[in-house]
Amino acid sequence: MDTRPLARYAALHGYIELGESLGIDSVGLLRAAGLDPAGMDVQDRWVPAAAISRVLESSAEAAGREDFALLLAQHRRFSNLGPLSVSVREAPDARSAFETLIRYQHMYNEALRTRLSERRDLTTLIVDYDTKADVGTRQALELATAVGYQLLRTILGDAWRPVAVCFQHGPPSDTGTHRKVFDADVRFNQHFTGMVITTSDLRKPNRMSDPMLRAYTRTLLESVETAGPPTVLTRVRELIELLLPTGRCSLDQVSRSLGVDRKTVHRHLAQYGETFTSVLNSTRVGLAERLVADNRYSLTEIAEMLAFSTPNSFSRWFRQNFGVSPRAWRASAQAGVDASRLRSTPSDRARTRPETTGKTN
CATH class of the missing domain: 3.90.1520 (H-NOX domain)
Known part of the structure; x- marks a missing residue:
């Protein structure tokens, strides 16, 4: 591309x-x-x-x-x-x-x-x-x-x-x-x-x-x-990380940053078995896992950084993907417990489930 x-x-x-x-x-x-x-x-x-x-x-x-x-x-x-x-x-x-x-x-x-x-x-x-x-x-x-x-x-x-x-x-x-x-x-x-x-x-x-x-x-x-040079998938993922805190993370914005149209992005992501929504969600999961475990940011601040419209929508999304609330995940991390063990199998399968209440569309 x-x-x-x-x-x-x-x-x-x-x-x-x-x-x-x-x-x-x-x-x-x-x-x-x-x-x-x-x-x-x-x-x-x-x-x-x-x-x-x-x-x-x-x-x-x-x-x-x-x-x-x-x-x-x-x-x-x-x-x-x-x-x-x-x-x-x-x-x-x-x-x-x-x-x-x-x-x-x-x-x-x-x-x-x-x-x-x-x-x-x-x-x-x-x-x-x-x-x-x-x-x-x-x-x-x-x-x-x-x-x-x-x-x-x-x-x-x-x-x-x-x-x-x-x-x-x-x-x-x-x-x-x-x-x-x-x-x-x-x-x-x-x-x-x-x-x-x-x-x-x-x-x-x-x-x-x-x-x-x-x-x-x-x-x-x-x-x-x-x-080698970054793949299209890597580029999209890193642009999502960049744009999420600005509240302007969308397929259109990512496409403009790459200098191509949205159909081209869709086509190339499909080669990796991905869609923009799946990459967005997996990127959010990775960021949330790190940010929630880190006590520097409040959960409200993290919700904003990940472009959720409200703290409640972030909490619901987090529970769907991690099987526990963000507060429980943070408490486990602060206690030195491997918080990833709190996940249940259904939650693991939900990692690619899109969240529709965020501010990225």
């Missing part, structure tokens, strides 16, 4: 903190883009890449900072790459590290397309960002370029510098942050976005690498490669 690309929440790591420091309404801007602020804690959750671009652009405008993405890049950590960070860290040299990152870039951002182009003594790292939506990408491109620059500095040492950093778009009114962050020749209105690097630099050893760990990282890479 040709859907709009997704990206992980890790792309916005540090966003709320940065927004607060600049005096903008970070939470409001996230919601305006269709993102759930509470989901920021789940860095591996997939969300529409267009929504991330929209947040970056609107935040730059709200803060009056054309350098917003560069400021955000300062909050990024090597660990934000998830499992890939281990493999990249143990690559023998800079080129191998970047080739690994490029090969598996779909594991963290499907809109990002980077490639290396070598010509004699110079190698160009080209960065493209395509959300397949009508949304600006200036900030997303600058963020990706800055993160790539930081990665090379981590691999090669703080003394490393690129030959040039290039952007297709025009310069900001003040280029001070760009020149400070990159500490190199920064050029605008170029025919590509990315960096020009001395080829010999890419052959230099990765200073983070430990040869004793390379066999382990090869095994990890094989498991990552086996996992």
